[in-house]
Amino acid sequence: MSADDGEPAAPLPSPPAVFDVCQVGVVLRAVLFMEAVLAVLALFAATTPADWLGQLATLTGGALPATLLWLVTLCALHKRLARWRPAWQQAAGAGLGALAGLYGCGLLRLTGSLGKAPWVASALAGVLFALVAMGWLVLRARGRTPAATTARLEDLQSRIRPHFLFNTLNSAIALVREEPAKAETMLEDLAELFRQALADPRDSVTLADEISLAERYLAIEQVRFGDRLRIRWDLDVAASGARLPPLLLQPLVENAVKHGVEPSPKGGKLRIRTERRGGRVVIEVTNTLPPLRWAEQPLPRGHGIALANVRDRLRLLHDMQAQFRAGVDQDNYRVRIDIPAPEKE
Structure with a gap:
């Protein structure tokens, strides 16, 4: 509404938080993406289908708890992180990704699935996963407003x-x-x-x-x-x-x-x-x-x-x-x- 109407214009809504992971759909997609990546990685070391399934199960045993830990932590902190600058939010997400990677590596080491723990590689893998996931969340958040606007305009004729x-x-x-x-x-x-x-x-x-x-x-x-x-x-x-x-x-x-x-x-x-x-x-x-x-x-x-x-x-x-x-x-x-x-x- 314009100023000529005598009422102040409604303020535009603030953009959604980068770490809006407290939704079932986001968690499900993140887990499926992680499993797809692990399935491809297991192919490099497997020689038979049975070996591939064993490799995939081993990797999942460390990566799945780490992924869920990352998601749960961000969900618990998303209101606080939303007050930070985007660069700080991304840095926090990457740092939590590194910790989650180390956590997954530690689980595999404690269970005896790994002889020598690749700590650095696990931390970097966690950072990489976090960056990819955050990039998708940012694109998803940005895509909501134009899509909703388009739907709104298209629906005017029917409404x-x-x-x-x-x-x-x-x-x-x-x-x-x-x-x-x-x-x-x-x-x-x-x-x-x-x-x-x-x-x-x-x-x-x-x-x-x-x-x-x-x-x-x-x-x-x-x-x-x-x-x-x-x-x-x-x-x-x-x-x-x-x-x-x-x-x-x-x-x-x-x-x-x-x-x-x-x-x-x-x-x-x-x-x-x-x-x-x-x-x-x-x-x-x-x-x-x-x-x-x-x-x-x-x-x-x-x-x-x-x-x-x-x-x-x-x-x-x-x-x-x-x-x-x-x-x-x-x-x-x-x-x-x-x-x-x-x-x-």
Whole structure:
């Protein structure tokens, strides 16, 4: 928002920490990468497949605990390291990599798997692994913002369509004379939707923010459809702090109205439910399906672009910790999202 609007512009989010390794996906990829490197190295010394498996098992016995130690240590220190300069962060990561390499070498030496411990080579191998892993983490962090911005721009067409703007303005015009206060409220809701859509990209917002925006959108559609649109909210306050990509819930709600309520002569029901279950937050958007026999021609079906966009943006923010499912459930269409719950203060 510009200074002419009378409100200060929202500050840009700080870049994510280099050592954001506290995710299952990051740990899994690091372990798989380490095992792939060891498998190739074992080929140089092995003469038979059985020998190769033995060499790989021996190397894994030292490298796997060292890799996990490096990841766990960085996860425990990532908030403190995030306050440091990038060069110091990288130096700390490389130093911890050297210590992890020495730890792995020491394990193999204690178990008798190594006759003579290559301490220097192990430390350098740890540094090399740390540098490669940190380089990937930096590229991953840098790639999140442009990818999210691209997804945001591509999704504008599906979220705030020209026909939606046209219908909303027509509804407001019809209300101006008879119910000017309601028309003013509708236009304010529309302005807020567009303000959010065109605001500076942010990394994430709270579920409470997304619910508030969806309420504005559905308030507009309620004026259009009247009693044909029946909405039920089942909201868990404990889930409101969960993080989502901005403007993620609104296209799901709009899809539910467009494909579930609008085509049906009797309208339909829409339910938005949130629930916190331990360390997870569940978000569900459910709509009734329109009858298929009343229309002379088959009802139009969507291309799934908005759903694919939501899935990709969730993966950008939460990686493997996010789950997305969508499909027909008896007489309803249900979209379910599982994301990590907010940390308790």
